[in-house]
Amino acid sequence: MGTLVTLQRMRESDWSKVLGWPGYKVYRDEVNEPLKTLTLWVRRKRGNRKLVCSGCGRKLTEAYDTYEREVRDLPCFEFRTTVVVELYRVRCPDCGVKTEKVPQLPSKAPFSKRFEEAVGLACESAAVRRVARQFRLASSTVRAIDLRYLQRWAAGRRKPALRQMGMDEIYLGKKQKFLTVVSNLQTGEPLWFGRERKKETLDEFFQTQLSAFQRGAIQAACVDMHEPYRMSLEQWAPQCRLIYDKFHVMKHANEAVSEVRKAEFFRKGGAARDLIKGKHWLWLTRWVHLSTNKKRQLNALFALNRRVMKAYLLKESLDRLWSYTYEGAMLRYLQNWIDQLRWQRLKPMEKLARMLLNHLEGILNYCRTKVPLGVVEAINGNIKALLRRGRGYRDLDYLLLKAQRLAATKTEFVAFQKAA
Ligand SMILES: [Zn+2]
Known part of the structure; x- marks a missing residue:
C-alpha cells in the first residue's frame, strides 16, 4: 500500500513539472486514450498564499472561498489538454468579494495564457480560418483570442515619441469610403485610424491621442495635398512642417x-x-x-x-x-x-x-527636413494586405493592433538580421 501511494505522489509531481505553472501542483490526472485527451487537476502548492484582487490588484492573504475553473492549455504530444484549476475568491476591502488574479489566466475566456499566445502567434503568419482549423476552434474564438493577445502586447510596450508623422487614406469601398491612417514615420508603424478624410477626422486624432506637449513635439508631417489635412495641422501643430512627399x-x-x-x-x-x-x-x-x-x-x-x-x-x-x-x-x-x-x-x-x-x-x-521615404507607402501596403487576407475587419481597433504588430515584428526581424 505504501509503495502505491509513493508512486501516485511521484506521478503527480512529475505532471506538476511538465505543466510548469509556478506555485501550482497537479493533484489528479486523467488520460483518455481513445479521445486523446489529458485532464489535469491543479491547486496551489502549500505555502503559496499570496492572493491578488482581480479588481484592484491589492495583495491579500485571506481566502474567502474556492471554486474550480476549466481552461484549455497547450496540448501534450497528441493529447488535447484541459487544466482544472482550484481558484480562490477574496474579500477585498475596496471591491468586496472578487476572484483572485492569476497570471496564467489573463481573461475570463476558457484558455490559459500560453494557449492564447500560441494562437496569437499563429495568427501572425496565417489567416484566421487556417488557425481555427489548426486549433479546432471557431473563427470568432480565434479572432477574440488574437485581439486579447495583441491588446496585452500593446499594453506592455513603450510608445516612442511622435516627431515625424505620416498621413494617408485607404479606400475601403463604396459603403465605408475612406479610412485615414496616421503613422509614425520613424518607427514605421500606424498609430491611429479615423473614419473618412475630413478636417474633423484629423482633429479627433490630435484631440484624443496627443497631449498639448506631444502635439508641440511634432516636427514634420508627410501628407497628401489635401486641404482639410493642412487646415487641421495648422490648427493643432502650427510648428510642424508640411511635406508633400x-x-x-x-x-x-x-x-x-x-x-x-x-x-x-x-x-x-x-x-x-x-x-x-x-x-x-x-x-x-x-x-x-x-x-x-x-x-x-x-x-x-x-x-x-x-x-x-x-x-x-x-x-x-x-x-x-x-x-x-x-x-x-x-x-x-x-x-x-x-x-x-x-x-x-x-x-x-x-x-x-x-x-x-x-x-x-x-x-x-x-x-x-529629412524624412524616411516610402514609409507611408509600406504601411498602406501592409494594411491593404491585412484587409485582403482577413476579410471582415469590422473592428478597426483590431485591424490597427494587427498592423502595429506587423510593423513591430518586421523591425525586430531586421534588427535581428543586422546583429547576426
Ligand atoms: Zn480589490
Missing part, C-alpha cells in the same frame, strides 16, 4: 496619366478601347519594372497614341524630382518639367502642374 504627389501623377489615357481612347473609339481594356496597371508601373513583353505591349499602345505616351513619360520624369537634395536644383527641375507641358494640350497634366505650383513650399520642404 513623393508617394502622395506621384499618386496624383498616376491619376493624371489615367485621365489622359481614358480621354484619348474614348475619343478613338471601338478598336482602341479593346486594346486598352484591363491594361490599367501598365500605366501605373514604372518602365524599369516592366518585363520585355510588357514593354512591348506598352509600346504598341504608345504607337496608337502619342499623347498618352507623352503623359506617361512626363510622369516618369517627375519621379526624378526627389533625387535632388538642394532646394534650388529641385525647383529648377520642376520648372523645366512644367515648361515641357507647353503646347502638349494635356489638360490633366496641366492641372497637376498647377497643383504642384500651389503646394510648392511643401514640395520643397523635402529638401529642408
